[in-house]
Amino acid sequence: MKISIKKDEGFVEYETTLEGATLLEILSDIKHNKDNTLAFSSGCRSSVCGSCSMRVNELEVLACSYKVEDGDSIEPLKNVEVIRDLVVDMDKAYSFNQKAKAWLSKISSGINLDESDAKINELQSDCILCGSCYSACPVYSLNEEFLGPFALTRIWKYVSDKREDNTLQKVTDIQTNGVWDCTLCNNCTVVCPQNISSKSDIEMLRMKSVQNGFIDPSFDSFDGGFGFDGSPSF
């Protein structure tokens, strides 16, 4: 079986005899036995640390949970700077969590979540920050400052949490380079190893924004348009 890996010097083809192995096992085998210079990141081997995200045949995967097939083409994530081979610099991507203020802003007093409350954002809190969604997002080719799918999912996690007492502030913080910049293309959903849909979280945040009096900026371009209640807006 042959796979090709994008290294700094270009695609390099490697032969492997490991059958039914994960991509991470094969990368480790190559590193230890064939090419000590191959650079990639890995950690837990069990899909929870988010270190080994990369692209196979142009689709984002976790190397530890992808079973390799003959002819696979392995590349680093997109929208991030490549440091070496398959290793990328995630600093800028992760900085959007801070820019979006992805944390609990103000705790409500006297709220005790029950079983169904806990289900509301259970899925969003499964995020492992692997950056697959970030890599698959087409918005970055137009707007490098887009807060992006994982940061917005994190915002929805906190906004939908009944313990958050300041949802207005949280929603206000994501109006610029945030919810309205998304094209709703759904790439993020397709590649998420945790089955999270940032697209649908962003749609929820849009709804929450409208409820809080924010308007989709694309409506601004309509002259003499109508408000949501049908009344003329000037």
Place this chain on the structure above:
Amino acid sequence: MNTKCDVLIIGAGGAGLTAALNAKMSGADVIVITKEYPTRSQTCMAQGGINAALGNAGEDSVEDHIANTLKSAHGEADPKAIEYMCSEAPKVIEWLDSIGVCFSRTSDAKVAQRALGGASASRACYAQDYTGLKILHTIYDRCLRADIEIQNEKYLLEILKDEEDVVYGAKVLDIRSGEVENYEANAVILASGGYSRIYDKNSTNSTASTGDGIATAMRAGAELIDMEFVQFHPTGLKNSSILISESARGEGGYVVNSKGERFTKELAPRDVLSRAIDAEIKKGESVFLDIRHLGEKLIDEGLPQERKLAKLYENVDPVHELMPIRPVAHYTMGGIKVDSESATSLKGLFACGECANHRVHGANRLGGNSLLEIVVFGKQAGVNAALYAKENSRTATIKSDETSIIDTIKEYENRDDFYAKREYLGNLFYKNVGIVRTKEELIETLDEVQAIKKNISMFGVSDTSKKYNTNLVEFIEFINSLDVCEVVVKSAIEREVSCGAHYIV
């Protein structure tokens, strides 16, 4: 980028980040460095839960939590430290809840709790089987809110001390650029994790758990304690060593042999169960974890990760099939000796988390106590280091030299392959310094470790790149592992009587 601060924290898992938050809240200027990124730390792998005697699922008390922890420790713990940890536990859950950790809940609006081995009550608070992940990420979010400076992909090479033997910083490799940098601080906290990967592939741990902080602290003169106590988790997947959480047994899973017979108590402490499984395997049996009777609904709700991992790594669906298992290295109780204030034997150096030994686990850790420990003692280390830094503020800059271990490694011959030796050593340790030990095999292994150490210059690094050289980092990790290995075997030889996880025949 800053390289000077009041408190330098090395490691960004649950312990390091909790320490950072508390040091900062105590008024210190903080820098956190990690060889990975914070959310990639070992903490994210903790699944089962975090113990606190809340009594949300039946009667429980702090006294019972203390008693269970003491019993599991086999007399090798500090009762005062355990009392402190267990008494703090309810406050820890309250804090985690207040910052937004998504714990599983009960229908009557309480944090849900379940039974783990060795506990007299359902004491482990959990977030499905992602407890560590959700706690770590929430604490990380909190650090972003507190604007804590976290520098990623910086690898510890050396603890720096002045002529009076006081710690004043650390020598660090910037993995990205390949440059060696000296960080200066009034206090340093090590929160760099355990050493389970000395067993190489026979471990549930991340490949990063190579005992770097422990080895580095030891070389700087810090005392280590109880290094022979290594916990083997009874239910690692047979081929990949991937952990199947204790919560699978907590929920009612069975441990069976190939005839389908249950041969041991599933919720016995981990050391007891690991030995029972090991004995069964040595009889020539295969051992499995059976959760089929729990039903698909419960498995998908309470153990979703387990199902996914079993399918991926063993090609079995635990809803319908048995999961092949064996005990593998999971947690290292031993570590850097600290006092009741998280201070090490070196002035200016503090430690918390798995790299430290607060003597709360003794000879065997209870499930659910490690997530608790990292928050309780992370906080303590952060507060105390900040206080120490304030009282021992340095004014004069110290001239640190620019040389490091990397210069030495460059001279190595690189004739032998250290990756092969690492694997060999891991397997040797699993066999000889594992679940059941004999004095003869321990001595034999010590000889072997010392021989490898003596010939270390035969190994080396093939990759000559300065930029992001993982070949180099992994070789230094191997050197650290070797230092740790030597202490583990020596301590095991010195302890002639079986105790908890150290079982000698």
